[in-house]
Amino acid sequence: MTEAILVVGATGLIGNLLVRKLVTEGCDNGLHLLVRRPLEGDYGAATVHVAPAEKWPEVIASVKAQRVVSCLGSTMKKAGSKEAFAAIDRDLVGAVGRAAKAAGARQFITVSSTMANAEASGFYLKVKGQAEQLLRAEKFDRLDIIRPGLLRGERSGDARFGESLAIIASPVMDKLLHGSLRRYRSIDGEEVASAITMLLAEDKPGATIYENDAIWERAASAR
Numbered sequence: 001m002t003e004a005i006l007v008v009g010a011t012g013l014i015g016n017l018l019v020r021k022l023v024t025e026g027c028d029n030g031l032h033l034l035v036r037r038p039l040e041g042d043y044g045a046a047t048v049h050v051a052p053a054e055k056w057p058e059v060i061a062s063v064k065a066q067r068v069v070s071c072l073g074s075t076m077k078k079a080g081s082k083e084a085f086a087a088i089d090r091d092l093v094g095a096v097g098r099a100a101k102a103a104g105a106r107q108f109i110t111v112s113s114t115m116a117n118a119e120a121s122g123f124y125l126k127v128k129g130q131a132e133q134l135l136r137a138e139k140f141d142r143l144d145i146i147r148p149g150l151l152r153g154e155r156s157g158d159a160r161f162g163e164s165l166a167i168i169a170s171p172v173m174d175k176l177l178h179g180s181l182r183r184y185r186s187i188d189g190e191e192v193a194s195a196i197t198m199l200l201a202e203d204k205p206g207a208t209i210y211e212n213d214a215i216w217e218r219a220a221s222a223r
Contacts, residue, residue, distance in 0.1 A: 003030065004031075005032065006063050006067070006069070006100070009035075010035055010039065010071065013151060014111050014151070014192050014196075017153070018069065019033060022046075023044040023046060028045040028046045031043075031044075033048045034060070053095075056092075056095065057102075060096065060103050061102065063103070066107065067108075067109070069110075070096055070108070071111050072092055072093050073088070082123055085127065090128075090131045097110075097140075101138040101139075101140060106141040107140060107142040108135060108143050109146065109200070110132070110143075111146045111148070112131065113125065113148070114147045116128035116129040116132055118132070143206075145208065146192060147209055148192050148211075149183060149211075149212050151188075152187065153188060153189030183213070187212050187216070192219070194223075195214075195215045198219075198221055199218065
């Protein structure tokens with residue numbers, strides 16, 4: 001990959017795994033990371049941009065990446081309120097999308113959630129769906145919407161009690177989910193990150209949603 005790639009949200013589960021894969025696979029030349037706080041560790045030749053969220057459009061404009069990946073996402077507990085959660089998972093994602101389009105990005109990849117729907121009755125899924133709507137409105141040449149099921153993997157920061165219980169129960173629950181219900185199965189964060197690396201190498205235009213089966217298929221082709 002010789003084009004500039006920008007990853008926004010490199011400190012979360014998927015973002016961190018994705019960046020590690022890109023660095024390990026020698027795809028760090030032209031790789032840019034946009035974060036709010038300094039990163040620890042070795043990120044190879046990647047350029048790390050540290051700036052408050054309100055300055056991100058300026059950074060994105062200066063990088064002019066052709067491919068942008070948003071791994072942004074919070075929790076209600078960490079955000080502290082519905083308004084703060086929506087400000088990150090919808091408004092900030094939308095702002096990154098607008099800035100990326102204005103800067104000439106051809107491809108935008110976003111990590112959303114299974115069942116995301118702007119008309120959903122549940123607040124979480126509604127916000128995720130609204131974020132997807134904002135990105136669709138930018139009319140990127142290529143928009144990849146990743147909708148994984150329950151994510152497994154080591155996370156930094158606050159533990160999510162309910163989610164931890166679900167992960168513990170997932171080996172049993174996954175066996176009960178067949179057919180169209182496979183989208184709700186748990187999925188390893190490593191597989192999602194691997195799928196994204198494959199999508200970064202694709203150029204077919206259009207907007208596409210990837211749920212568990214499609215994610216597993218792309219991840220398998222990366223092995």
